[in-house]
Amino acid sequence: MRIEILCTGDEILTGKTINTNYSHIAQRLGEAGLEVCWGTTVGDDRASLLTAFRQAAARADAVIVNGGLGPTVDDLSQEMAAEAAGVHLVLHEPWLARMEAFYARRNRPMPANNRKQAMLPEGAEFIDNPIGTACGFAVTIDGARFYFTPGVPREMRRMLDEQVLPRLLAKAGLQGVTRLKRFHSFGIGESRADEMLAGIEALAPGGGVKLGFQAHYPELETKLAIRASDQEELDRKLAPVEAEIRRRLGNFIIAEDSETLETVVLSALRARGGSLAVAETFTGGAIASRLSQVAGANEVFRRGLVACDLEQMVAAVGTAAEESRPVAARAVCLALQQQSGATHALAVLVRMEVGAEGTETGGAITIGLVGSETTTVREARLVGGRDWVRLGAAEMALDCLRRHLLGLPTDEGLDFERR
């Protein structure tokens, strides 16, 4: 089945807004085993929309249209869909009632121009939007099925998953259920992970599992797209593959699905009644920033110190200056642990390394970690420029803490280390 994504709107066409809706839709389709063959972007312009609808209908079996369902005069999707399909717009009474109830609950009168959002092409299939005033709909134009979705990302994402994808899978003859299982790892590059997981798809009884990767340094996302006739079969297909992925990637898996390295670390601390203080140089407070963004982090994450250099860090916690960075990292952690009352303290020190030609070739990282009874120091040399080292150092420090909390070795070599 040939699928096209048609994005509408002047903000997208002129580049004022980056088209993340396109990539989200295309990715979700791919994960569900469907293929996007073509993408089109046009503005809020009647002639362009009509041409785009007709050309897409000629190329594709199914077209996802995004945007143009709002209440204002430049939202033209319903009108042009009706024209392309050769029908009139008619009022969808149930949706009008829903919108009126939506405004009534907020004690506001519904603006008159919202009525436009309930005008659908005659004979269109209504598609629900449980979280907004732009309902979706489906119509057939020149033999191709068009699915109209709202431009607001949150609304589009939910409608895509709950309403559009099942319809597309049914149309493609791909009955059943789909799932996307995700593993987040740190320390393994994409090409090595690809090698390590060779042949893994074949472990699913009867097939239906597709492996994919997405690298966003310093993390790698390993994805399994699974399709099965029902939930039980899906679980049966997934179980041996996910078990084998956990075995092969092992301790390098930092989180799964919607978990992140930060949520895993904070949960592990919370489960042990623990709390944390962090001292950072060079990373600009990246660890503190990542931890703080997790809801409820302030129950566990007590304090972060961001220093421009080791001298300021040592002065801030009041320890003596040390010759050796491992000794200094340990001393900072011990002082910080005591002063903050946290059960755990983590310190990261970084020194950029400069090559023969004066270019930065990597960074020397020293991580100090003090827990209730143990102290750990991990040293590494990461490859890459300043920004790369910054990202890697923050990730490595958090990963050291995760490994420590979960009883895993903190000294396993990473692909990004210079030996």
Add this chain to the structure above:
Amino acid sequence: MRIEILCTGDEILTGKTINTNYSHIAQRLGEAGLEVCWGTTVGDDRASLLTAFRQAAARADAVIVNGGLGPTVDDLSQEMAAEAAGVHLVLHEPWLARMEAFYARRNRPMPANNRKQAMLPEGAEFIDNPIGTACGFAVTIDGARFYFTPGVPREMRRMLDEQVLPRLLAKAGLQGVTRLKRFHSFGIGESRADEMLAGIEALAPGGGVKLGFQAHYPELETKLAIRASDQEELDRKLAPVEAEIRRRLGNFIIAEDSETLETVVLSALRARGGSLAVAETFTGGAIASRLSQVAGANEVFRRGLVACDLEQMVAAVGTAAEESRPVAARAVCLALQQQSGATHALAVLVRMEVGAEGTETGGAITIGLVGSETTTVREARLVGGRDWVRLGAAEMALDCLRRHLLGLPTDEGLDFERR
């Protein structure tokens, strides 16, 4: 002149990579006074490319093609451009020589498949790429002019500005020079800025200045796109408009062009021989993180403290607990100033406000600022949810410091304040 942007590549088509190249190209064209009418995305697929080239040629006068100029077998732009133009591929000797020299300088042999990058459609106009191995080129297909550019963003951006835009402007009969002047402001919403700057374009003698906005909370970017026949005329057009923008937006302008609030603050501190320490709650170290990312920040930014609450902050600097938040903010600053040896200390405290239905309606901000001779406290209530308040609080604290350093009032009301 009708312009189309045609993006190629499986990574873009499948959504694995977000298409930021498209939005960059479209924005730059708009800023230069050119209009994009259509966007197309296709994969690394011969039939799709050929169809896309033909359809774009039928719709547009000029087409910018992005991607597909690499050395591997799935890079098909040159081959399909030649086929669409009805010509053969021929070796462009000068480019081959340039690539060989490029590798020679790095003491590496040129891989054999790089030769492919010097094969251009017969009669194509060569377009230089001074920073990569993928040269660009222009050909005419069915009467439309096609400009081929590399997919690597850095290479594309430079080629677009230096090579493609001048050609497009000439083709459109828009001779002369262009410039984009940018103002960054904090505290004024887009619609109010639009009102405040009404009629501003008319101040340019002979016209040629276009006003635009881009809001990325908490900042607003005000852009002037100027076109003139030469640099002197451009300066003459711009001068009265930019002077009037500075007058109308006044102290709310935090930076211009490639400057940011952080670089302005750090430069102002450096110019005064000053240095800075920061204490933050709730913002998760956003101020420390923003400052640290500026090159050379560590000469001025001494130390940051990130605390989960006021209690931890007070404990960290060793001051007494205070009933009043303004008093506490001032005490923390004074202690931090003394301990860090910095000339200036900045503290931000935030308390979320909860409405009748239990939803968060905004945040109460207290900013403490201590300089060499003065102490300032600024309080405000910002509207919005948790993430919005976090962004606003960090921005407001940095802006307080900027205003203090530049001798501007620190208590001017913001559009985002709840009164």
